[in-house]
Amino acid sequence: MNTDSRLLFTGINSGDDKSKKVIGAEGVRFQMSDGRWLIDGSNTGGALGHKHPAIVEAIRKAAEAPVVNEGWLWVDREEAARELVETAFGDDLDWVGAVRFFLSGSEANDLALSLAQSITGRQTLATRERAYHGMTGLSRDMTVQPQWHGGLSSLTGGFRPVPPSAHVVQVPGPGRYRFGETSSTPITELLSGVPEALSETAAVIVDYTQGGVYYDSDYQDELARHAKAAGALWIADEVVTGLGRNGGWFAYQNGKTKPDIVTLGKHVGGGGAPAGAVVVSRELLERMDGWTWQTYSTFRGHPLTIAAVRATIATMASTDLVNRAYAMDDLISARMAVIAAKHPSVLRIGGRGMHWTVEVQGPDWREWRGDSAVPPLATRIAARAADAGALIGTSGEQTSVFISPALVMPEGDLHSLLDALDHGLTLADEELDRNSVR
Numbered sequence: 001m002n003t004d005s006r007l008l009f010t011g012i013n014s015g016d017d018k019s020k021k022v023i024g025a026e027g028v029r030f031q032m033s034d035g036r037w038l039i040d041g042s043n044t045g046g047a048l049g050h051k052h053p054a055i056v057e058a059i060r061k062a063a064e065a066p067v068v069n070e071g072w073l074w075v076d077r078e079e080a081a082r083e084l085v086e087t088a089f090g091d092d093l094d095w096v097g098a099v100r101f102f103l104s105g106s107e108a109n110d111l112a113l114s115l116a117q118s119i120t121g122r123q124t125l126a127t128r129e130r131a132y133h134g135m136t137g138l139s140r141d142m143t144v145q146p147q148w149h150g151g152l153s154s155l156t157g158g159f160r161p162v163p164p165s166a167h168v169v170q171v172p173g174p175g176r177y178r179f180g181e182t183s184s185t186p187i188t189e190l191l192s193g194v195p196e197a198l199s200e201t202a203a204v205i206v207d208y209t210q211g212g213v214y215y216d217s218d219y220q221d222e223l224a225r226h227a228k229a230a231g232a233l234w235i236a237d238e239v240v241t242g243l244g245r246n247g248g249w250f251a252y253q254n255g256k257t258k259p260d261i262v263t264l265g266k267h268v269g270g271g272g273a274p275a276g277a278v279v280v281s282r283e284l285l286e287r288m289d290g291w292t293w294q295t296y297s298t299f300r301g302h303p304l305t306i307a308a309v310r311a312t313i314a315t316m317a318s319t320d321l322v323n324r325a326y327a328m329d330d331l332i333s334a335r336m337a338v339i340a341a342k343h344p345s346v347l348r349i350g351g352r353g354m355h356w357t358v359e360v361q362g363p364d365w366r367e368w369r370g371d372s373a374v375p376p377l378a379t380r381i382a383a384r385a386a387d388a389g390a391l392i393g394t395s396g397e398q399t400s401v402f403i404s405p406a407l408v409m410p411e412g413d414l415h416s417l418l419d420a421l422d423h424g425l426t427l428a429d430e431e432l433d434r435n436s437v438r
């Protein structure tokens with residue numbers, strides 16, 4: 001047992017390497033304990049970069065706010081809900097109903113899923129394969145990436161998962177990628193088994209980045225149609241994509257159909273405070289008329305959260321960052337096309353706007369439980385990319401890396417980040433070479 005640190009540590013890069021520590025940050029860069037300043041290329045919680053002046057100012061002021069729990073009506077919290085609705089859902093005012101604030105994306109999903117169970121009187125929940133929806137309660141049940149089983153993984157092999165608290169159905173993902181291996185199966189055929197799978201289901205929850213699976217409007221509309229026919233609610237998990245990352249306010253807006261619930265986290269707090277939100281449709285709000293939602297928590301919608309949310313929305317409204325993320329899709333996809341062609345190890349690349357995933361050849365992701373002290377391939381790719389000056393992310397998967405740069409990242413730094421990714425992938429090429437020689 002090592003007691004050098006008293007922190008019960010977890011890492012999104014598997015293994016037990018704790019050598020790299022962050023000691024500071026500025027703009028789009030982390031300062032590391034070894035003295036390096038690295039471009040921060042995978043920070044889904046920091047879409048405005050570090051120390052954004054509007055967020056810093058808001059958080060400073062919030063330190064003087066009253067200590068008000070969720071049970072008190074508080075004018076600033078009401079204003080935050082109004083601003084989120086009117087600004088972010090400005091194109092969907094006919095759709096949007098009301099907002100409740102939470103502490104994280106995990107909590108927002110957990111509570112949205114339980115709300116769906118209560119409304120429908122059903123227990124079963126559905127998600128698409130390879131999804132990640134969080135790590136608490138029902139959101140953990142719906143996280144079906146096998147390494148995030150919520151329990152203990154042994155550094156010498158083996159794992160102890162947590163028993164699920166709901167029956168979980170997995171529906172196929174769209175299987176269509178921007179570069180590399182992609183599926184040509186028509187969506188109707190792909191989802192042909194879904195009506196039966198959803199027949200006893202309270203809700204189907206879909207996100208737009210995890211496992212390298214991005215939005216696909218045909219897929220969304222077909223799945224939404226099946227959910228409606230089955231009497232299941234459709235929850236759009238926009239914890240990563242909400243407020244701009246995919247190049248629109250929300251990813252679901254790329255399809256024709258509208259969800260019953262949208263969940264938010266990460267960027268909704270601008271990186272300045274823990275934050276999440278559940279946004280229910282007007283139609284669902286009407287179904288809840290005459291009922292109270294009997295759930296409460298002391299620090300939900302805390303003054304720090306509310307200040308961070310309001311500053312984030314104001315910043316997003318007064319800048320062109322949503323359109324910028326849309327425009328950056330061209331820059332990044334042009335670079336990804338070259339990367340896909342150059343590296344024999346690359347299996348497929350998916351992405352939209354300013355979130356992209358590269359999956360390389362290697363062990364099957366379905367078999368991975370994070371139960372090894374040896375850093376997996378993705379972690380080693382990220383380490384080599386760091387040698388070239390940027391941090392890329394891994395989501396804990398063994399063969400996938402992703403980039404999720406701050407929406408404010410200058411083009412020059414974005415190119416440097418992609419250069420670093422390109423450099424990191426040389427390690428996967430070498431590994432592929434070695435394995436094919438054997």
Ligand SMILES: Cc1ncc(COP(=O)(O)O)c(C=O)c1O
Pocket residue numbers: 104105106107109132133134135207208209210237239240265266
């Ligand atoms: C799609 C998605 N949903 C939910 C979550 C959970 O959010 P949090 O980690 O803030 O609880 C994540 C986190 O990575 C996510 O990617």
